[in-house]
Amino acid sequence: MESFKNKIDLALTIKTISLFKHIETRASLVLVGRNEENLNVIKEKCIKSAAQGTPLPLTLQADVTIESDAKRIIDETIKHFNKLDVLVNNAGIIGVGSIEQTSMDQYDSIMNTNMRSIYNLTMLAVPHLIKTEGCIVNVSSVNGIRAFSGVLAYCVSKAALDQFTRCVALELAPKKVRVNAVNPGVIVTDIHKRGGMDEQAYQAFLERCKQTHALGRPGTVCEVASAIAFLASNETAGFITGASLPIDGGRHAMCPR
Numbered sequence: 001m002e003s004f005k006n007k008i009d010l011a012l013t014i015k016t017i018s019l020f021k022h023i024e025t026r027a028s029l030v031l032v033g034r035n036e037e038n039l040n041v042i043k044e045k046c047i048k049s050a051a052q053g054t055p056l057p058l059t060l061q062a063d064v065t066i067e068s069d070a071k072r073i074i075d076e077t078i079k080h081f082n083k084l085d086v087l088v089n090n091a092g093i094i095g096v097g098s099i100e101q102t103s104m105d106q107y108d109s110i111m112n113t114n115m116r117s118i119y120n121l122t123m124l125a126v127p128h129l130i131k132t133e134g135c136i137v138n139v140s141s142v143n144g145i146r147a148f149s150g151v152l153a154y155c156v157s158k159a160a161l162d163q164f165t166r167c168v169a170l171e172l173a174p175k176k177v178r179v180n181a182v183n184p185g186v187i188v189t190d191i192h193k194r195g196g197m198d199e200q201a202y203q204a205f206l207e208r209c210k211q212t213h214a215l216g217r218p219g220t221v222c223e224v225a226s227a228i229a230f231l232a233s234n235e236t237a238g239f240i241t242g243a244s245l246p247i248d249g250g251r252h253a254m255c256p257r
Contacts, residue, residue: 185248214250
C-alpha cells in the first residue's frame with residue numbers, strides 16, 4: 001500500500017508481527033516480542049515480503065507488561081526512526097475459568113497483559129502519534145462484543161479494551177489521531193494452545209466453527225492482517241475512528257436457536 005510509504009509502524013508481539021508478512025507495505029516496522037528466536041524468524045519473513053527499498057525492521061525483545069520495557073520500546077523506536085505513525089496493540093493471553101474458578105492471580109495476569117499493558121504503552125506512544133497525526137489499532141476479540149461462559153477474565157479484558165478504544169478515540173480525535181479495534185473470532189493461531197488447550201481439543205474447537213461462525217469456518221491470520229492494514233491506512237480509513245470491526249465470519253451476529 002502506497003499510503004504506508006515512509007510510515008513507522010510499531011507492532012507488538014509475534015502474532016502481530018506475523019500479520020505484516022502477508023501485506024506488502026512500504027512501512028518501516030518495529031517488531032516487539034518476548035522470544036528473540038521467534039523475533040528473528042519473523043524479521044526475515046518480513047524482509048522477504050517487504051516492498052523494495054523498505055528499511056530493515058527494528059526488533060526489540062521486551063515484555064510489554066513490564067513498565068520499564070514499555071518505556072524502552074517507545075524510546076528505542078523514536079531513537080531509531082525519529083517518529084511513530086501507527087501503533088498496533090496485539091499483546092494478549094487467554095485463560096479458561098468461570099467466576100467460581102478464576103483466581104485473582106489468573107484475573108490479574110490476563111488483565112495486566114490484555115488491558116493494563118496496552119493502556120500504558122498507548123499513553124507512552126500518544127505524544128509521538130500526535131506529532132504525526134497517526135493512528136492506533138487495538139486487537140480485541142469477538143469476546144469483547146458478545147458474552148461467552150468459561151472464559152470470564154478474557155471476556156472482561158476484551159470488553160474493557162473495546163471501551164478503551166472508544167474513549168481514547170474521542171479524546172484524540174481533536175488531535176487528528178484515529179483509534180480503532182479489530183475483533184477477531186476464532187483465528188488459526190497458537191493462542192488457545194498456549195492457554196492450555198491440547199491438540200485434540202483444539203482440532204475439535206476448530207471443527208465446531210462450522211456451527212459457531214456464520215461463514216462456517218475459522219479465520220486466518222491474513223484476514224486479520226488485511227483488516228488491520230485497512231484501519232491503519234489514512235487512504236482507506238481516514239474517516240473511521242472509535243470503531244470495533246468484527247473479523248469473525250459473522251459470529252457476533254449469531255444467537256443460539
